[in-house]
Amino acid sequence: MPAGYGKVAVIEQLEAELGLTPDHTIYVGDGSSDVHVMLHVNNRDGFTIAVSENKQLARIARTTVLSDNAFSIMVPVIEQVLGRRSADIRAVFEANGLTLHEWEKDRTDRITVRESLLTPSGAVA
Numbered sequence: 379m380p381a382g383y384g385k386v387a388v389i390e391q392l393e394a395e396l397g398l399t400p401d402h403t404i405y406v407g408d409g410s411s412d413v414h415v416m417l418h419v420n421n422r423d424g425f426t427i428a429v430s431e432n433k434q435l436a437r438i439a440r441t442t443v444l445s446d447n448a449f450s451i452m453v454p455v456i457e458q459v460l461g462r463r464s465a466d467i468r469a470v471f472e473a474n475g476l477t478l479h480e481w482e483k484d485r486t487d488r489i490t491v492r493e494s495l496l497t498p499s500g501a502v503a
Contacts, residue, residue, distance in 0.1 A: 385415040400424055404459065406451055410434055425459050427451050449476060 393400060400422030407416055408430040416426040416438045428439035429451065436442050441454040449471075456467045464481075471478045 383414055385412070386418045389415055389419065404455060407435060407439070408432065413438060425455070427454060447476070449474065453478075453481065 389403060389405065392398070393403060400419070401424060403419050403422070403424035404427070405412075405415060405419045405424060406427045406429055408428070409432060412428075413434055416428075416435065419426050420438065420440065426439040426441075428435035428442040429444070431442075431444065441458065443451050443454060445451075452470065453467055456462045456470055457464075468478050
């Protein structure tokens with residue numbers, strides 16, 4: 379699919395062909411070519427999932443999933459879109475022959491701290 383706005387056009391075409399409202403669109407992306415379409419989907423109340431550590435996408439996507447298994451994107455869909463609990467999500471995985479071993483619901487802040495020229499009292503060192 380073409381990058382950027384080309385993907386937006388395809389999303390809109392699929393919505394029209396399938397008779398879907400924009401708030402029923404779920405978009406999964408992994409790179410900078412997904413930025414425009416994620417913003418578009420979010421602005422129309424759809425749901426976006428980043429599947430990489432791409433910092434641009436992590437800021438835009440409603441959620442980020444990092445996993446070696448593609449089915450793992452179903453975790454936030456079942457939880458946040460369908461409003462199900464952890465036990466229900468585990469049951470869906472088990473019904474599909476999978477076991478959910480690790481599931482970290484953390485958000486990681488990347489912070490850089492440097493020594494200041496000011497002392498704790500506010501005076502210049």
